[in-house]
Amino acid sequence: MTPSKTAEPSARGRTERPTVPLMPPTVRKTVTVLHVVSSVGWLGLMLCLLTLGANALLTDDADTLRFSYRAADLLGDALIIPLALLALLTGLLLALGTRWGLFKHTWVATKFWLTLVAAAASIFELRARLHEAAHVVATHPTGPISxxxxxxxxSTLVVAPVVALAIYAANVTLSVVKPWGRRDKAKAKAS
Incomplete structure (x- = not known):
């Protein structure tokens, strides 16, 4: 399919918008697999961080707390940036390279903004809190939690993964349910 250069009237008398070439099926399937794998990996990472954060919050043992924050920091450093960026970029490619478009459907645009917020919060804020916790336990290699x-x-290192998981659950729901329809049809009904 080649993009049309000018808008032309359709058989119904409406002006058709220029079309964008869609991804070839092999490329689309590859990008979809990468998107699902990175998104599921990001979700799994947040489950791990939630487990470690909850373990650190609920323990009375200082060594368990130290281990939990060191492990969470290691996981965060190794995985947050690649998984968040890969999920965001593959989602963007799928939106731009398929019939769904980035802003044609409200649910796709909502998923994009939620993913962008989650990626920014994970990369900049969550990683900073993980580094902070790892630094505190490293400067106190012995002694009690107090x-x-x-x-x-x-508590922050429990709440942050819970919020992230809620965002991911919302994105999965949007992908499956596809609510709200096309944005241009909603505008036409409002007029």
Missing amino acids: AMDLGSLR
């Missing part, structure tokens, strides 16, 4: 000044970090 000797570490963790403040609200213990």
Whole structure:
């Protein structure tokens, strides 16, 4: 399919918008697999971080707390950036290279904005909190939990993955249900 250069009237008398060439099926399937794998990986990472954060929050053992925050920091450093960016970029490619478009359907645009917010929050804020917790436990290699000044970090490192998981669940729901229809039809009904 080649893009049309000018808008031409259709058989119904409406002006058709220029079309964008769609991805070849092999490319689309490859990008879809990458998108699903990176998205599921990102979701799995947040489940791991939630488990480690909850473990650190609920424990009375300082060594368990230290292990949990060191492991969470290691996972965050190794996986947050590649998984978040790959999920975001493959989703963007799928939106732009398929009939769904990025802003043609409200549910696709909503997924894009939710993913962008989740990626930015994970890359910049969550990783910073993971580094902060790892630094605190590294500077207190011995002694009780009360000797570490963790403040609200213990609860933050539980709440952040829960919020991320809620966003991912919303994105999965949007992908399956595809609510709201096309944006141009909604505008036409409002007029």
